[in-house]
Amino acid sequence: MSSSPSANGRVLTATVDLPDSHTLKVYRKHGGYEALETALGKSPDEVIDLVKRSGLRGRGGAGFPTGTKWGFVPKSKDKPKYLCVNADESEPGAFKDRLLCAKDPHQVIEGTLIGAYAIGASRAYIYIRGEFAHECRVMQAAIDEARAAKLIGKNILGKGFDCEVTMYLGAGAYICGEETALIESIEGQRGEPRLKPPFPAVVGLFGCPTVVNNVETLACVPHIVKRGAEWFAGIGPERNTGPKLYGLSGHVNKPGVYEAPMGISLRQLIDEYGGGVPGGRPVKGVIPGGASCPVLRGDEIDISMDFDALTRAGSLFGTGTPVVMDDSVCMVRAAWITARFFAHESCGQCTPCREGCGWMQRILWKIETGNGVERDLDILLSVTDQIEGNTICALGDAAAWPTRGFAKKFRDEFLQHIREKRCPLGNGSLH
Numbered sequence: 001m002s003s004s005p006s007a008n009g010r011v012l013t014a015t016v017d018l019p020d021s022h023t024l025k026v027y028r029k030h031g032g033y034e035a036l037e038t039a040l041g042k043s044p045d046e047v048i049d050l051v052k053r054s055g056l057r058g059r060g061g062a063g064f065p066t067g068t069k070w071g072f073v074p075k076s077k078d079k080p081k082y083l084c085v086n087a088d089e090s091e092p093g094a095f096k097d098r099l100l101c102a103k104d105p106h107q108v109i110e111g112t113l114i115g116a117y118a119i120g121a122s123r124a125y126i127y128i129r130g131e132f133a134h135e136c137r138v139m140q141a142a143i144d145e146a147r148a149a150k151l152i153g154k155n156i157l158g159k160g161f162d163c164e165v166t167m168y169l170g171a172g173a174y175i176c177g178e179e180t181a182l183i184e185s186i187e188g189q190r191g192e193p194r195l196k197p198p199f200p201a202v203v204g205l206f207g208c209p210t211v212v213n214n215v216e217t218l219a220c221v222p223h224i225v226k227r228g229a230e231w232f233a234g235i236g237p238e239r240n241t242g243p244k245l246y247g248l249s250g251h252v253n254k255p256g257v258y259e260a261p262m263g264i265s266l267r268q269l270i271d272e273y274g275g276g277v278p279g280g281r282p283v284k285g286v287i288p289g290g291a292s293c294p295v296l297r298g299d300e301i302d303i304s305m306d307f308d309a310l311t312r313a314g315s316l317f318g319t320g321t322p323v324v325m326d327d328s329v330c331m332v333r334a335a336w337i338t339a340r341f342f343a344h345e346s347c348g349q350c351t352p353c354r355e356g357c358g359w360m361q362r363i364l365w366k367i368e369t370g371n372g373v374e375r376d377l378d379i380l381l382s383v384t385d386q387i388e389g390n391t392i393c394a395l396g397d398a399a400a401w402p403t404r405g406f407a408k409k410f411r412d413e414f415l416q417h418i419r420e421k422r423c424p425l426g427n428g429s430l431h
């Protein structure tokens with residue numbers, strides 16, 4: 001963990017290009033686990049206060065303030081407490097946590113141990129997407145190394161703190177990234193979200209207080225402990241602080257995971273980091289933060305990549321993982337592909353989500369294949385209204401928002417499909 005300014009200016013990915021960056025040896029050479037030692041010298045409340053003052057907001061999609069979430073966990077000692085690391089990363093467009101798991105697993109483990117200490121947990125689970133076979137192996141090896149070095153287990157660093165860390169593999173369901181479905185899955189149940197309240201901070205894993213945090217969120221924590229809350233709060237716009245990993249994909253010359261401050265402009269991300277659009281073609285639309293985020297038009301990309309700016313623009317920051325689409329992309333087809341994903345991943349517990357996702361998928365396909373009528377557009381929007389806010393978990397909203405976004409932002413293209421009774425772009429290019 002390189003917490004002093006790195007030569008490459010990066011924080012979360014400072015060492016990922018080094019050979020054997022995933023090993024304890026390399027991690028410790030760059031100051032790894034020093035933040036854990038510092039944190040264990042503070043009281044848990046001091047650590048929570050530090051994270052609150054840093055302004056860190058969760059990187060798993062909702063942007064909830066991490067210190068506040070940790071503060072919700074009751075202080076009573078009558079029940080065990082748990083920290084679950086959400087490494088399920090299954091949303092189309094998102095692939096930034098994967099990099100941290102593969103290249104810097106000890107950074108994640110150190111953040112996990114500090115988080116567990118802060119909330120009073122003596123067991124943490126790393127719930128990792130099972131398809132990440134390589135990352136699973138690397139993470140397990142890192143856990144084993146840390147345990148052998150007495151960084152996991154009893155009396156960590158001689159400071160009287162006990163914590164076990166266990167890896168748990170997901171089995172291919174996107175819904176298991178939702179925090180209560182993740183908890184159900186670790187308990188050995190079907191991955192079906194729970195009604196909230198009660199929230200996991202009070203009734204979570206095995207009925208005990210539980211915090212679920214994203215991989216990148218926890219990777220930020222050692223740096224906050226080491227370099228201070230003010231340092232972290234000084235990066236990025238107000239209320240949107242810290243370094244961020246952006247997973248850039250779609251029509252860019254150099255897709256990949258890039259580290260930049262919160263608040264970088266989307267255009268800069270595409271042009272400077274992603275090397276622009278192949279062939280210099282125009283940007284037609286960008287899904288700014290994973291498939292659940294409403295699309296932006298190409299003329300809306302001079303925008304700050306942060307939670308508040310994107311919400312104001314009628315979209316979402318999500319996981320900060322933009323998918324860029326050039327003018328060869330049919331937006332009806334892009335909407336259909338997105339809806340198909342959510343229809344496939346709906347767990348089926350709530351009628352609006354189970355039925356609504358199917359309807360959205362079918363109506364979009366009807367329009368895309370030239371069989372739509374104008375009334376279908378109204379029905380489509382009314383289905384999104386009936387899903388939003390009427391479901392147990394946010395997957396329903398996550399399915400409704402992009403459909404509505406595509407249909408409203410590219411209404412003319414939808415109407416063109418209906419009037420011309422065909423897709424004007426042929427089969428589109430997004431399969």
Ligand SMILES: Cc1cc2nc3c(=O)[nH]c(=O)nc-3n(C[C@H](O)[C@H](O)[C@H](O)COP(=O)(O)O)c2cc1C
Binds near residue numbers: 215
């Ligand atoms: C359908 C669905 C899938 C989700 N998938 C993930 C995921 O893969 N990784 C993740 O960190 N959060 C995911 N989330 C968000 C989690 O429920 C939770 O808010 C997050 O892990 C909290 O971590 P954070 O506060 O550090 O952001 C998902 C939410 C929903 C509704």
Ligand code: SF4
Binds near residue numbers: 346347348354394395
């Ligand atoms: S909103 Fe969808 S995924 Fe979430 S609980 Fe309801 S049916 Fe399941």
